[in-house]
Amino acid sequence: xxxxxxxxxxxxxxxxxxxxxxxxxxxxxxxxxxxxxxxxxxxxxxxxxxxxxxxxxxxxxxxxxxxxxxxxxxxxxxxxxxxxxxxxxxxxx
Numbered sequence: 001x002x003x004x005x006x007x008x009x010x011x012x013x014x015x016x017x018x019x020x021x022x023x024x025x026x027x028x029x030x031x032x033x034x035x036x037x038x039x040x041x042x043x044x045x046x047x048x049x050x051x052x053x054x055x056x057x058x059x060x061x062x063x064x065x066x067x068x069x070x071x072x073x074x075x076x077x078x079x080x081x082x083x084x085x086x087x088x089x090x091x092x093x
Contacts (some may be wrong), residue, residue, distance in 0.1 A: 002033050009037045013082060016043040017063075040079040042067075 002009060012030055014023040027039050041062040061079045063072065 002030050009034050011038045011040060013042060013076070016041050017036065019053060025037045038079045 009030070012027060014026055016023040018026070023041050023043075027041075031037055031039070039061060042065065043062060044065055061075065063075045067075075
């Protein structure tokens with residue numbers, strides 16, 4: 001879908017654990033096509049599961065569930081304004 005989308009994709013908000021593809025794999029593939037897209041992971045799992053999927057590192061934006069609309073809004077604002085270039089991050093999948 002991203003390859004066919006002609007406008008800018010400012011932010012990818014994705015889960016970490018999904019069927020068929022991890023959030024990290026999705027982020028890697030999307031930022032290969034759209035290097036300026038910012039990332040925000042909203043994991044449904046905590047602790048060890050996140051690191052088992054090897055998505056999170058010190059430079060990854062994530063928001064642990066449950067969260068309020070205000071927390072989501074603040075995290076999106078932070079991701080859009082402070083996230084480093086995602087294409088330069090390394091996701092060990």
